[in-house]
Amino acid sequence: MSVGIVMLVHTALDRAEQAARHWAAGGCPVVIHCDKLVDNKTYNAFVTSLSDVPNVEFSTRYRCEWGTWGIVAATQVASEMMLNQFPFVRHVYLASGSCLPLRPVEELVEYLEERPRTDFIESATTADVPWTVGGLDHERFTLRFPFSWKRSRFWFDRYVQFQRTLRLKRKIPNGVIPHMGSQWWCLTRQTLSAILQDPDRPDYDKYFKQVWIPDESYFQTLSRQYSTNVESRSLTLSKFDFQGKPHIFYDDHLQLLRRSDCFVARKIWPHADRLYEAFLTDMAGAMKRTEPNPGKIDRIFAKAVERRTRGRPGLYMQSRFPNEDWENGVTAAPYCVFHGFSELFVNFESWLTKATGARVHGHLFAPDRAHFADGHETIHGAMSDSAISRNYNPGAFLTNLIWNTRGERQCFQFGPADNQKINWRISKDHNAQISVISGAWAVPLFKSNLNFIDIRKMAAELQKIENDHLKVLRSPFAKARVRIWSMAEFIEAPMEPLQGILDEIGPTQSRRLSEVPKMEDLAGFGQFLQNLKNQGMHPHLMGDFPVDRGTETTNKPPRKPYLVQ
Template sequence: MLRWLAVIGIVILAHNHLHRVESLARYLAGQSCAVVIHIDKTASAEAADGLIAALASIPNIAFSERHHCEWGRFSLVEAALTASRQLLDSFPEATHVALISGSCLPIRPITELAAHLAEEPEADHIESVLVEQDGWVRDGLSAERFTLYFPFSFQRHRRIFDRFVDLQRKLKVRRQMPEGLSPHIGLQWWCLSRGTLQRIFDDPLLPAYKRFFKLTWIPDESFFQTLARKHSRHIINRPLTFVTFDNQGKPFTFYDDHLDLLTKCDNFFVRKIWPGADKLYEELLDPSRKSPDPATRSSDPMLKAVTRSVNLRSRGRPGLINQNRYTSRWYEQVFATARPYYVFDGFDRLFPRFLEGLRESEGLEMHGHLYAADKVEFIGDAQVFAGNLIASPPHRDYRPDQFLVNLVWGRRQILQGFLHDFGPSIRLRRHILRDPNAQIVRIAEGWMLAAYLHSRSQPDMEAVFFGLFRSERENLTKGFEEWDLKADILEIPLLALLNRPLRTARSIQTVLPPDTDIAPALSHIAVPEGFPEFLERMASEGFDIPEMEPLLAALRRQQKSDGFDPAKQIRRI
């Protein structure tokens, strides 16, 4: 028994890369399709004449009247109408008309498409949903496409376009749909039965519909979608062309490395193909190509791959920043850095061998004070570090947060750590505290040690201390308590560190990498000479220092121990 197959007509809207259009048209004509090509007037006369001459000998290929097409304007609909009418008139045997672009390719054999259309001869394959129910518009106007007037070009007169839209909103302008139509929207590419398309052309109200849609926004996504609802006897609300969009509403472009996923899609065409994808054109336009097993056919893997790609493009990889994508609070779910890193605050002021001791262990690449006022202390005193970071305070301070992000990215294969004072830079402090990759280990009263050490070189000791005290209480403490903290913070009271060094060391060891030994770093506690007396003077001036008396006693006891070395106890951890 012979099975009836649909006779497919293909309308191709082409505007550039006409050598690729020629290959596509030859393939479709070779598969017994009737083909009508519309060449945009933006293409040069030389290129258009070359394509026409190259395909002149193929009887089932024709060319329609040319229009100057512009995105968002009715000219794209006019081009599709002109070419579709010519196809119906020139190829009366065509049972269906599919609209594709010059950057489309077939991903399943045309014989399968013909059999698929023959299963429901009167069905129209077009995405057509009520605009009120549509979540299809990614970025731009939705219902207002139909209720406002759009006489100006978005691309050529953007400022006038936007101001006219704002004016209509203020005046509460609301156009009425032509009688008998309800606004529908959907993908530009469709496949309509001959009967539906002919009824659209024969509709006596078509001139009125065209006048209405000439003033709508992006009518190629609404004209046929709306009229099909009036004239179709059965709509299958799923287009035959696989198209997906990025977060800005632009069509995703496919390349040679998408071949395997594309051939497994259950659609019949795909858009948009990169013109340089030689492998895709060679494989997908091969008449002998076989279709994969229907059981393995699904567009879901391709959609997942596109989603991953779009996310990488819009949000980037964690810790990778370039000039056109910067860390934003709108993307807080994306880590600011590429991997965990360690920040030690206050330890080097009390433990002279802290940095040296950590460098003796494996598992952690330790820098010095990366954010010192007058220097950048990379490991090994490097002047240039991975990622072309230079030891220059002015360059670092231009974007201190980006400096850290690039530091971690440049050596993302290993864990890094550095010494830091959380007091000076609020911007950097906020960045680190909100970074879930930050592993912070700090002495809670380390800022007091910093105040004392600064006061040695400052004549106005009280002013220095007061400034740091206010910074700690109003900014630093507030930051650690009230900001949207995501960092992992281990805060150690100075009193606990002096009285219970073994227990404190155990706490620190639990948050460090397994190969890093904290014992050498915490050897030889050295309380700065004069520090207890400094605290007493500040207390006498009215500064509230928590647990003042026990802290002074612990500091003096430590000074009398003549450089007590806790490493012998700590090594029992």
């Protein structure tokens, strides 16, 4: 007994010829259906090129278009020719011109001879199929599809909507339970002949002509009617992406295909010379005998699909870039934002760098420029400190900074005088650790030498901006790790919050924090706030700050007694 190969061909006829010769050399008769869209001159040359190969026949040609009945009709006529002209064939294997045998033909023949009554066809009910793409699962069997999805997409969609609106449904033939699966199957003579010679075939054909993508449901459904032993799997390795399009295998997939241990793979790139040379070979150069196991490479394909659909955290793909919240993570790594710390402490950036080993920047979104650490004008990724280029897209500036410096914790200062367009992006980023001392923006104004009327005006504007920022940070949509202290609350006991911040960053030292960075001299700051109140501006973000409160009023440790002789 032998295996008959039915090939559906529409392009890359030179590769189809090569595959047909390989099948025939292995003792398998081949019946080829060539798409009617192929011009007669090309088709005749193809037939002539295989005229010297015995047991290769050509069937009546049909016009084959994706998702239409023509593919099923082509399979039917080629299968009928196979069964009629080659009575010794026990199994019929459906393949395409882009299919490539991965193992010697003799192994496939032996494998099927050991399973003489087993049909290999992927066949599952619509309720059990999670991979239908396009929003049509059971509806493809109950609606009519007279229009081509590819050529007449407008009318296809409108007619589907029309049927849904009027609740029009077709009746499924009695005894038929719709199943779906891969188009590429291997059926026994008994099952295939029963399908093709069924007295009710005209009714089944009439029904399936109006089914969407019938080549994935016709044989898959009817084989359940007649087969006594169905293995719901295909012997052909075919993988599909998230859009339902088949993966194409190239030369660099050689080792991947070897690991699958499958008999046949599709879709092979026509110019993959290395693959054709490696697999269309003799027994000595073929793969080892083993059970086909495409699951061995499913993990790789799953990762590829995830990479394509979700991408890498913090690295934006062109397909997702314009769409808010489509990213797989706003940024690539954790980072820290300090709001009000550089205003309250002297040389805070230097102290934090020494305490944590992180790279601590100044105000990256300051009006004049991006203040990179150590005064650099550029940073990794050729990122400039130019405020003009940064403000063109502040969100992309931040994500590029974190991506280009991943592996090193980044920290930067932020305040109400900075570019506020970054607020929502930071607050919705689970990688952000945001620490805020509200009202600390008033310290530089307090120490400035400006006219008080100008100070009052600036204070009112900065307080409004910071208040809006705090609302964003407290929003239910915020995902960042946010901690907010009022200025009065923070300077009351700065050691504990600073220790918590350093612990979260990851301290470089095991000992506890022994000293805080030097705080600005706040003598007279309480009176400054009172003066703002007296001028009609209410500075409420600093907390309850008494008029006589300042750094000089804090309790000083008692001097040690000494003896004078």
